[in-house]
Amino acid sequence: MSKKDTPRFDRRRFLQASAALAAGGAATPAAAAPEARQQPAKPTILGHLSRPADLPKAKGPRVVVVGGGWSGLTLAKYLKRFNPAFDVLLLDRKDQFVSCPISNVWMADQVDLEFLTHSYVDAARNNDYLFLNATAIGLDRDRRMLATTLGLIAYDYLVLAPGIDYDYSRIGVEDPDDAYRLRMHYPAGFNSASEIMAIKHKLQDFGGGTLLLTVPAGNYRCMAAPYERACMAAAIMKKRGIQGKVLLLDMNPDIRIKTDGFKKAFEQYYGDIIQYEPSAEISAVDIENKAVETDFDSYAFDDAVIYPPVRAARIIEEFGLADPASAQFEAAIDPFKYNLLDDERVYVTGDSRSQPFSKSGNTAHSEARYVAEVIAAHAQGKEIPWRSPQTMCFSGVRIDPLESMSIIAFYSYDENEKTFEFDRVHLMEKWNATAGQAGLAWAEGLYRDMFYA
Ligand SMILES: Cc1cc2nc3c(=O)[nH]c(=O)nc-3n(C[C@H](O)[C@H](O)[C@H](O)COP(=O)(O)OP(=O)(O)OC[C@H]3O[C@@H](n4cnc5c(N)ncnc54)[C@H](O)[C@@H]3O)c2cc1C
Structure with a gap:
C-alpha cells in the first residue's frame, strides 16, 4: 500500500x-x-x-x-x-x-x-x-x-x-463471535496479563481429565514457551495429585526448539501426564462440545489453553x-x-x-x-553498521526448586537466500537448578535495565 x-x-x-x-x-x-x-x-x-x-x-x-x-x-x-x-x-x-x-x-x-x-x-x-x-x-x-x-x-x-495479535482464522475460526468466545473461555496467554492470570486459575483449579494445550505454526511468540507451559502444567498436576493428562497438540512436525531437552523432560518426568502430538494441523474448534479438529483426528478436552498462530x-x-x-x-x-x-x-x-x-x-x-x-x-545525518539482535531464552522444566535449560543465539544474513539465519547458537539442554536461578536473574537484570536508570 x-x-x-x-x-x-x-x-x-x-x-x-x-x-x-x-x-x-x-x-x-x-x-x-x-x-x-x-x-x-x-x-x-x-x-x-x-x-x-x-x-x-x-x-x-x-x-x-x-x-x-x-x-x-x-x-x-x-x-x-x-x-x-x-x-x-x-x-x-x-x-x-x-x-x-x-x-x-x-x-x-x-x-x-x-x-x-x-x-x-x-x-x-x-x-x-x-x-x-x-x-x-x-x-x-x-x-x-x-x-x-x-x-x-x-x-x-x-x-x-x-x-502481536492472535490470528484465529488460521485454526479455522473465522466468525468474530467464535474467536471472542475462544479467547474468553480458552485464552492463549501470550499477549495479556489477564489471560495469563486466567490460565493460572485454570491450572490451579483443574479437576482432572484432559487439559489441551496447543502450539501454533508460523513464527509465533516465544518458540519454547508452549513446551515450557506443558511442563509447568504437568508439574502442577503432579504436585496437586490430579488424575489427568496434558494433551499437547503441535501444529509443527516436531518440537521447534530445545527439541531433545523437551522430549527427554516429557519422558523422564511427565511420561504418564504429557501426550505430545506433532503435525496436528488444527482446522476447527468446537467450543460447545469441547473438541478440536485436525485434518485427521478429533480431540476432546475438559479444559484448554488454545494458542493460535500470530500476526503483527x-x-x-x-x-x-x-x-x-x-x-x-x-x-x-x-x-x-x-x-x-x-x-x-x-x-x-x-x-x-x-x-x-x-x-x-x-x-x-x-x-x-x-x-x-x-x-x-x-x-545527525549518520549511519551505523548493522548489529545482530541476541536471542536468549530460559525454559523451566521442573519446579521446587525451579530447573531450567537455555539457549543463546545471534543471527547472520544469508546474501544468497536474502534472509537471516541463526548464528553462534549456544544450546544448553541439560536442565538444573543453577540455570533455573540464572533464568530469574536474566529477567531481573532486564527489568532493572528497562525500569531503572
Ligand atoms: C508465556 C511467555 C513466555 C515467554 N518467555 C520468554 C523468555 O523466556 N525469553 C524471552 O526472551 N521472551 C519470552 N517471551 C516473549 C516476549 O514476551 C515477547 O517476545 C516480548 O514481549 C516482545 O516484546 P514487544 O515489545 O515486541 O511486544 P510486547 O511486550 O507485547 O509489547 C507491546 C506493547 O504494545 C502495546 N500496544 C499495542 N497496541 C497498542 C496501541 N495501539 N496503542 C498503545 N499501546 C499499544 C501493548 O499494550 C504492549 O504493552 C515469552 C512470552 C510469553 C507469552
Whole structure:
C-alpha cells in the first residue's frame, strides 16, 4: 500500500489540530478563556480525539514510541541516552507492565506477581522521558501526526512496537463471535496479563481429565514457551495429585526448539501426564462440545489453553502499513535499519517486525538498543553498521526448586537466500537448578535495565 493510501481520520479536524500544534498547543482546552468554558461547543462523538493531546511542549525533536513492551521500553530509554536532545514519549494502552517471560513459572508459584509487575511511571521518571497511558488509533504520515485516545501527537520520528495479535482464522475460526468466545473461555496467554492470570486459575483449579494445550505454526511468540507451559502444567498436576493428562497438540512436525531437552523432560518426568502430538494441523474448534479438529483426528478436552498462530499487532494493518505479501501482516521495513521502506521517519520493531528473528523479549531488547542508535545517528545525518539482535531464552522444566535449560543465539544474513539465519547458537539442554536461578536473574537484570536508570 502506498503512502497516499494510508487511512485518514477526519481531515478537516486534523488540519485544525495541526495548526493548533504548530502554534505551540495553545488551543488546548486548559488554555481556553473562562468565558469560552462557560459556553462549550456541542460535543461530537469523536471530538476529543482530534485536539492535541495534553502534553508538555516538546523541548527537542519528538520521538514517539508506541508500545511499552520489551522493545518500546528499551527504545525509550536508549533514544534518550544516545541523543539527550530528543524529546521521547512512550505510549501504552496499559497502565502497568506485567512480564510475559517468567509467567509460566509464576503459574507454578516459582516467583510472585510482584516479580513480573513494574511501573511505567518509574521507567519514565528514572530515564527522563514522558509516558502517556493511551492507545494509538490513527496515523497521518504526510503530517507526521499520530492520533491517540487522548488526542493528536506530532512526531519527528515514530517507532511502532505494538507486539502481536492472535490470528484465529488460521485454526479455522473465522466468525468474530467464535474467536471472542475462544479467547474468553480458552485464552492463549501470550499477549495479556489477564489471560495469563486466567490460565493460572485454570491450572490451579483443574479437576482432572484432559487439559489441551496447543502450539501454533508460523513464527509465533516465544518458540519454547508452549513446551515450557506443558511442563509447568504437568508439574502442577503432579504436585496437586490430579488424575489427568496434558494433551499437547503441535501444529509443527516436531518440537521447534530445545527439541531433545523437551522430549527427554516429557519422558523422564511427565511420561504418564504429557501426550505430545506433532503435525496436528488444527482446522476447527468446537467450543460447545469441547473438541478440536485436525485434518485427521478429533480431540476432546475438559479444559484448554488454545494458542493460535500470530500476526503483527493489528494497528500495523489499520495504519495501512501491512505488506500485502506478508502472511503475518507485517510491514515492509528495511531489514537492517527497521524504517518503513518508503519512510525514514517511521520504524517498526519488536515482535511486529518482519525479519524472521525469534519473537522473544531478549531479541526485542537487544534489537531496540541498536535501533535507538540507528535513529540517533539518522538525526545527525549518520549511519551505523548493522548489529545482530541476541536471542536468549530460559525454559523451566521442573519446579521446587525451579530447573531450567537455555539457549543463546545471534543471527547472520544469508546474501544468497536474502534472509537471516541463526548464528553462534549456544544450546544448553541439560536442565538444573543453577540455570533455573540464572533464568530469574536474566529477567531481573532486564527489568532493572528497562525500569531503572
Ligand atoms: C508465556 C511467555 C513466555 C515467554 N518467555 C520468554 C523468555 O523466556 N525469553 C524471552 O526472551 N521472551 C519470552 N517471551 C516473549 C516476549 O514476551 C515477547 O517476545 C516480548 O514481549 C516482545 O516484546 P514487544 O515489545 O515486541 O511486544 P510486547 O511486550 O507485547 O509489547 C507491546 C506493547 O504494545 C502495546 N500496544 C499495542 N497496541 C497498542 C496501541 N495501539 N496503542 C498503545 N499501546 C499499544 C501493548 O499494550 C504492549 O504493552 C515469552 C512470552 C510469553 C507469552
